[in-house]
Amino acid sequence: MRKNVKSKIAIVIALVASSWYLWPTYTFFTMTSEEKLVLEEEGSLNRLEDKALHLGLDLLGGMHMVLEIDQTGLTEDQATDALDRALEIIHNRVDQFGVREPVIQKQGEDQIVVQLPGVDQKRATTLIGQTAQLTFQLVKEVEEFNRIISTIDRELAISEGLIVDEPEEETADTTAADFLGMIGETDAVDVDEEHPLLSKLSSRYQGAVTVEERFIPYVSRVLADSTVQALIPPDVGLAWGRDLHTLGGKNYRQLYLLKAEPELYGSAIANAMVQIGTDMDLEAPNQPYVSLELNSRAGRRFADITGANVGRRLAIVLDGVLQSDPRINERIPGGNCRITLGNTAINEARDLAIVLRAGALPAPMRIIEQRSVGPALGRDSIVRGVRAMVIGIALVIIFMVFYYKKAGLIADLALLFNLVLLTAAMAGVGATLTLPGIAGIILTIGLAVDANVLIFERIREELASGKTVRAAIDTGYSRAFRTILDANLTTLITALVLLQFGTGPIKGFAITLSFGIIISMFTAIIVSRVIFDALAARRWAKGVSI
Amino acid sequence: MRFFKDPKYNFMGVRKYSFILSAVVLGVGIISLIAHGGPELSIDFLGGSMIQVKFDRAIPLGQVRSALAELDTLNLGSYDLQNFGSDDEILIRVAQFTSGESVGPIIESVLRENFPEATISIEREESVGPKIGQSLGRKALLAVFYSLLGILIYISWRFEFRFAVAAIIALFHDVLVTIGAFSIAGKEISLAVMAALLTIIGYSLNDTIVIFDRVRENRRVLRRSSFTEVINTSVNQSINRTINTSMTTLLVVLMLFIYGGGIIHDFAFALLVGVVVGTYSSTFIASPVLVEWQNRVAAKGKDKGR
Numbered sequence: 001m002r003k004n005v006k007s008k009i010a011i012v013i014a015l016v017a018s019s020w021y022l023w024p025t026y027t028f029f030t031m032t033s034e035e036k037l038v039l040e041e042e043g044s045l046n047r048l049e050d051k052a053l054h055l056g057l058d059l060l061g062g063m064h065m066v067l068e069i070d071q072t073g074l075t076e077d078q079a080t081d082a083l084d085r086a087l088e089i090i091h092n093r094v095d096q097f098g099v100r101e102p103v104i105q106k107q108g109e110d111q112i113v114v115q116l117p118g119v120d121q122k123r124a125t126t127l128i129g130q131t132a133q134l135t136f137q138l139v140k141e142v143e144e145f146n147r148i149i150s151t152i153d154r155e156l157a158i159s160e161g162l163i164v165d166e167p168e169e170e171t172a173d174t175t176a177a178d179f180l181g182m183i184g185e186t187d188a189v190d191v192d193e194e195h196p197l198l199s200k201l202s203s204r205y206q207g208a209v210t211v212e213e214r215f216i217p218y219v220s221r222v223l224a225d226s227t228v229q230a231l232i233p234p235d236v237g238l239a240w241g242r243d244l245h246t247l248g249g250k251n252y253r254q255l256y257l258l259k260a261e262p263e264l265y266g267s268a269i270a271n272a273m274v275q276i277g278t279d280m281d282l283e284a285p286n287q288p289y290v291s292l293e294l295n296s297r298a299g300r301r302f303a304d305i306t307g308a309n310v311g312r313r314l315a316i317v318l319d320g321v322l323q324s325d326p327r328i329n330e331r332i333p334g335g336n337c338r339i340t341l342g343n344t345a346i347n348e349a350r351d352l353a354i355v356l357r358a359g360a361l362p363a364p365m366r367i368i369e370q371r372s373v374g375p376a377l378g379r380d381s382i383v384r385g386v387r388a389m390v391i392g393i394a395l396v397i398i399f400m401v402f403y404y405k406k407a408g409l410i411a412d413l414a415l416l417f418n419l420v421l422l423t424a425a426m427a428g429v430g431a432t433l434t435l436p437g438i439a440g441i442i443l444t445i446g447l448a449v450d451a452n453v454l455i456f457e458r459i460r461e462e463l464a465s466g467k468t469v470r471a472a473i474d475t476g477y478s479r480a481f482r483t484i485l486d487a488n489l490t491t492l493i494t495a496l497v498l499l500q501f502g503t504g505p506i507k508g509f510a511i512t513l514s515f516g517i518i519i520s521m522f523t524a525i526i527v528s529r530v531i532f533d534a535l536a537a538r539r540w541a542k543g544v545s546i
Numbered sequence: 547m548r549f550f551k552d553p554k555y556n557f558m559g560v561r562k563y564s565f566i567l568s569a570v571v572l573g574v575g576i577i578s579l580i581a582h583g584g585p586e587l588s589i590d591f592l593g594g595s596m597i598q599v600k601f602d603r604a605i606p607l608g609q610v611r612s613a614l615a616e617l618d619t620l621n622l623g624s625y626d627l628q629n630f631g632s633d634d635e636i637l638i639r640v641a642q643f644t645s646g647e648s649v650g651p652i653i654e655s656v657l658r659e660n661f662p663e664a665t666i667s668i669e670r671e672e673s674v675g676p677k678i679g680q681s682l683g684r685k686a687l688l689a690v691f692y693s694l695l696g697i698l699i700y701i702s703w704r705f706e707f708r709f710a711v712a713a714i715i716a717l718f719h720d721v722l723v724t725i726g727a728f729s730i731a732g733k734e735i736s737l738a739v740m741a742a743l744l745t746i747i748g749y750s751l752n753d754t755i756v757i758f759d760r761v762r763e764n765r766r767v768l769r770r771s772s773f774t775e776v777i778n779t780s781v782n783q784s785i786n787r788t789i790n791t792s793m794t795t796l797l798v799v800l801m802l803f804i805y806g807g808g809i810i811h812d813f814a815f816a817l818l819v820g821v822v823v824g825t826y827s828s829t830f831i832a833s834p835v836l837v838e839w840q841n842r843v844a845a846k847g848k849d850k851g852r
Contacts, residue, residue, distance in 0.1 A: 058809070066678065068675075121650065121668075121671065122650075122651055366675075367673070367675075368674075368675035368677060368678045369673065369674050369675060369678050370671070370672065370673040370674075371670075371671070371672040371673070372650075372670065372671050372672075373669070373670045374667065374668065374669045374670060376667070376669065377598070377669040377670055380807065381807055381809060381810075384805055384806055384807035384810070385806060385807070385810070387805050388801045388802045388804075388805035388806045388810075389798075389801075391801045391805060392797060392798035392801035392802070393798075395797045395798070395801065396794050396797060396798060399793070399794060399797065400794075403790065435809060435810060436738055436741060436810075436813060438810075439802055439806070439810060439813060439814070439817070442798045442799070442801070442802055443745060443749075443795070443798070443799070443817070445794075445795075445798050446749075446791065446794055446795030446798055446799070447749075447752070447795075449791065449794045449795075450752070450791040450794070450795070453787050453790045453791050453794075454756065454787060457786055457787045457790075461783075482759065483755075483756055483759045483760075486704055486755050486759055487751075487752040487753075487755045487756050487759070488752065489700070490697055490700060490701070490748065490751045490752060490755055491748035491749060491751065491752050492748075493693060493696045493697060493700060493748070494693040494696075494697075494744050494745070494747050494748035494751070495745075495748060497689050497692050497693040497696065497744070498689060498693075498741060498744050498745075500689070500692075501685050501686070501688060501689035501692075502689070502737075502741065506737055506738070506740075506741045509738075509741050509745075510741070513745065
């Protein structure tokens with residue numbers, strides 16, 4: 001038949017294109033793990049995965065974060081610059097972490113969106129959110145520390161109104177560190193009037209100033225008080241130790257007095273690597289640690305510092321928390337040192353090394369939004385979504401045949417073709433399928449059917465008014481076309497608005513819906529028409545089964 | 547097979563009753579909203595954290611609640627718990643959002659301490675800062691506003707202004723009823739639900755336009771009939787198609803609702819309510835509004851003319 005040549009060509013092209021775009025999806029999702037390994041070694045697994053349908057985080061499992069840069073103390077220009085650098089640094093960190101298909105993008109003026117499929121949420125949060133500012137600072141002698149403590153005590157004992165009550169608003173930056181310090185806290189800390197500070201300190205551990213765990217919040221508050229702050233000389237600063245030491249059934253944390261001005265900064269590090277100490281290693285036997293390699297200029301300076309300060313301790317401080325304070329036994333010319341982590345999992349060492357290699361964030365970043373889905377839940381969601389879809393489709397197919405008989409079958413064919421085309425289009429464009437997106441597909445089923453229903457009802461009407469089969473089909477289609485256009489276009493408007501304003505899963509839904517509407521118009525009008533005509537031409541000169 | 551063989555119902559004649567029905571339904575919804583102090587918003591808009599915890603056995607909420615009492619010192623604000631889907635999954639919602647540290651690990655460790663024999667896993671966690679929560683809320687409202695605007699313009703262009711107004715009134719009706727339904731059912735409105743609402747707008751519109759299209763066509767064909775008669779005829783002619791499409795869409799959405807799983811559940815609920823109400827509103831709200839408009843305008847015209 002001459003008729004519909006263009007339409008037929010269009011359909012064939014669509015079918016071929018669909019197969020082409022869907023083939024990677026099919027292969028990727030039906031491959032066994034062994035086959036995947038083979039491809040991974042060849043290096044082509046990523047490319048295949050790229051071409052297959054992308055699954056959203058809510059289906060794959062993974063994490064979505066939005067970070068905001070803390071602009072205090074920065075000018076506009078500095079802030080923009082800081083954001084760009086932060087973007088780069090985070091990119092670096094994530095690259096080293098080894099995530100498949102991460103998404104790291106700027107959002108607005110001061111935000112960064114990070115999406116990491118399939119990662120452990122705890123690790124990822126620390127890895128990315130950490131400022132990671134590293135400094136090397138000399139530790140002050142205990143005598144100087146004691147002197148300062150006495151001064152503080154004297155001052156506090158004189159003035160009334162000690163900080164015994166709750167601090168005013170907890171700031172939004174309550175950290176887990178604070179929390180750890182607060183478990184088991186009793187608000188009723190007896191305040192020793194003569195030695196408000198000293199009484200809460202001890203020197204149980206290696207002669208350093210330590211604080212029993214339950215007093216840590218109290219001591220922190222005392223030290224944070226502005227009167228106390230004024231008593232601390234500007235050339236020194238305080239830092240807590242990272243580790244909690246257990247002695248005699250109680251836990252202690254160390255408090256250090258450091259020289260305020262750092263000897264070296266994180267920029268001094270040329271490389272950071274994870275090593276595992278041997279059995280005989282004094283500091284880290286059979287434990288992982290991070291070995292730091294300084295660049296040549298820093299290395300020389302390091303040699304000078306160590307040479308000039310033999311016998312003293314050099315603290316390595318990360319984001320204000322002391323990691324380790326090895327004693328300088330001799331001048332160290334090599335520019336190598338290490339951060340010991342105690343008995344931790346190797347991942348901690350790895351992550352620290354990553355963060356040190358990538359560099360410190362130029363400004364602190366706050367996490368303002370975070371969503372993570374475990375992979376188990378993701379898989380579960382896929383299974384349920386697909387099941388709902390399959391059952392829905394089956395019901396619709398049955399219903400259509402019931403109601404419109406053979407014509408219903410035609411509509412069903414168009415529907416299936418519709419879905420194939422939709423999935424192919426999404427895979428081809430690289431769109432991401434989310435759980436709401438599956439809902440969008442399901443909705444598209446309803447819309448696709450609707451278009452056909454409009455046409456069939458028209459055809460029925462035309463037949464009822466006495467037209468011939470051929471004429472009825474013709475008028476049916478042309479009359480219905482305008483209705484379909486108007487109706488679907490308005491739904492499309494809302495879908496496009498959603499696309500514009502939505503993020504993440506919502507966007508996935510909007511994309512699926514938009515594609516779905518357009519494709520359903522195509523299949524309803526062109527595809528079913530072609531099938532109809534083909535059948536009408538051959539057998540149904542007499543009547544049409546509708 | 548047909549639903550109605552040759553429908554000739556006087557839909558417009560019963561419009562008073564449909565208005566009353568809608569008023570009642572809306573009224574119930576609004577009362578519920580007032581009683582609850584507004585719609586129940588999820589953390590997407592209010593900020594806060596939400597953790598979905600899965601135990602390997604059913605654990606009474608009361609026990610979990612007392613276990614979490616330890617966290618009071620953290621000033622996390624109010625929290626509430628509910629079962630999610632099944633007895634061994636619990637949704638914990640915490641009002642406060644702690645920047646930089648996710649609440650999940652903390653809650654996990656407290657739970658592990660208190661329920662050492664149970665296997666606990668965190669299935670899902672979401673934290674939204676208050677600022678971004680507000681901005682998401684604003685964006686959502688803007689989205690609704692812009693789509694309504696777009697619809698108004700498009701329909702005014704393709705049909706007439708009064709058609710657009712009638713359509714938008716029907717849409718407002720649909721959205722309000724759905725929000726009311728959520729309030730009555732005690733369900734939260736999240737970003738996904740907002741997306742569902744927008745979809746309902748699109749879908750209800752679809753329906754309404756099919757009828758309007760008929761009206762447009764019939765006005766040309768049935769020049770002798772009054773406006774009301776034309777609308778009645780158009781609605782009757784469309785009734786089979788309307789029910790048909792609603793049925794099929796409803797079938798699929800129902801499958802989503804039943805089989806879709808916990809996360810999709812509220813989303814599907816919104817769609818379910820929306821499809822039903824949307825279909826109803828095209829026939830019983832949008833069209834009658836047109837008739838009313840016509841009558842008022844015609845009445846005014848008569849007065850003006852004299």
